[in-house]
Amino acid sequence: MxxxxxxxxxxxxxxxxxxxxxxxxxxxxxxxxGCYKLELLRDQDNTNIFFTYSYWVDELSLERYRNSELFKDVWAKTKVLFNAKPMAWSTNIISSQ
Incomplete structure (x- = not known):
């Protein structure tokens, strides 16, 4: 995942x-x-900073989304609202309870 x-x-x-x-x-x-879960988080101190945290079955599913018309439409409307460059990470769980 x-x-x-x-x-x-x-x-x-x-x-x-x-x-x-x-x-x-x-x-x-x-x-x-391929999307298992999507969360939106907000920094508690800097309230203009948000994070999306999404769970994908695999890299291929994430790439399909990133190449989809849905992503292109959402991202086009989102990126014009930034006041800093966004940052993104794809991660794997190493340890969990």
Whole structure:
């Protein structure tokens, strides 16, 4: 399983626009083939910093999503709202309870 973490920092005036876009698309992303789970997190101190934490069956599923029209549409509406370059990591669990 692949865990994808994406850190996004938004212009404070554009946070509501981001949240609206996320709300409109979260179900579609969660239902995309190979997506096991999607969470949205917010930094408790810097409230314009958000993280998506998604769980994918495998790298191929994540790549299919990243090449999909859904991703292209969501990302096009999201990236114009940033005030810093986003960061992303694909991770594997080493230890868990």
């Amino acid at each position: 692949i865990h994808r973490i994406v850190k996004m920092e938004f212009d404070p005036e554009k946070i509501e626009e981001f949240l609206s876009n996320f709300e409109q698309n979260k179900k579609k992303i969660r239902e995309f083939g």
